[in-house]
Amino acid sequence: MSIVPTTRCHDIAIVGGGCAGFQLLHALSREPGGDALDIVLLDEAEALSRSWCFWSREPHPLDFLIAKSWDAMAFHAPGVDLRLRLAPYRYHYIPGHRFFAFFEDAFLPAHRNVTRVRTTVEAITRESDGFTLTGPEGPWRARQVFSSRVPPASGLERTHLWQHFRGWFLRMKRPVFDDGAVTLMDFALPGTDLRFAYVLPLTPTQALVEVTAVSRGVYATAQYEALLEHYVRRRFPSVPFTITGLEEGRIPMTDRRFTRTGPAGETLIGTAAGMVKASTGYAFERIRRDSEQLARHAVAGTAPAWPATTGRFRFYDQLLLGLLDRQPAAGARVFAALFDKVPLPRALRFLDEDTSLREELALITRLPCAPFLRQLVQGRAS
């Protein structure tokens, strides 16, 4: 794609070619009339090395990118060893390289209505008839702007609680993995922070094994490496292995209030719009649903809704975040009770914010109440 400074007024500018920017582009292309829109995608050249997993009951518009799906989920905590059927859900894995290769090599060349510019958008300003976006290669003008740029004043970087992780793609000398079940949490890691291993078994000999922690600060690489070594040696003693790849990242766990619109009135998308579920770090499916409604409204010229966490689900997230922050040891007990005592589909529906108040009350009575009461007394997370 060439870099073409232009002042022509596009119908739509999308800032950021990540999970939200590309899902929105895809949703626009599926919307009747979407392919007639003149779209400019302004994206930094920075390559994202990340993969996405999500649970779902329905086919996903990008399901041809799914590398592996599971029908069962395992969970391990002291005194709890579960292998649960996911039906009616399935858990899916989209490797980042597949996602980006599809958009770069197939989608963008096939959609001539989309101009892609590698650039950093430095400012967005409101004009009488739309927006001006500026950056080293700009300016650009557009009637509508969808931006995954986190507004600099949002304070997201100052979040004090993070879910952070590092993983190894492993090839084992012998088959050791149950590749019919993803291990969502295995609390077999030493330390006082809330820490667990997450295992995506791709074949009986290959898996992505991640160590994840929830804490105020992220770790030095050597600390993740020591935890990974500890976990793999303990779970699969004396099985030789090779590390074929790495994945790492950090996700803010925050109950701060996000907004649908940015400082210039641009429509925020993805992380910037609060699409990452505060208490779990999952966002892929929520971004898919949001992208579909944004695309409908963009074509119709109407105002989109904002499916952010509000009301009682925000309260549950706040309570859980505060608990994970102040009582990390209780976190494992709470998750163990959630997966042990609540039917898995209901627990997943709860995490999707799709349960009724009645179901939530029934669910809450199955969780250990002392840590929640303590948290209610001590106050919420900041």
Ligand SMILES: Cc1cc2nc3c(=O)[nH]c(=O)nc-3n(C[C@H](O)[C@H](O)[C@H](O)COP(=O)(O)OP(=O)(O)OC[C@H]3O[C@@H](n4cnc5c(N)ncnc54)[C@H](O)[C@@H]3O)c2cc1C
């Ligand atoms: C390592 C990692 C793994 C994750 N795994 C999962 C998972 O398995 N399942 C799940 O549901 N969620 C997961 N998440 C959470 C969430 O789905 C991701 O963070 C997701 O990528 C968020 O989408 P986004 O588009 O908002 O941000 P990103 O995907 O990070 O994309 C933002 C894009 O905008 C670009 N950009 C930003 N500012 C500018 C600017 N000023 N000008 C131009 N371009 C700009 C960036 O370069 C980037 O390309 C994960 C998060 C991380 C960090």
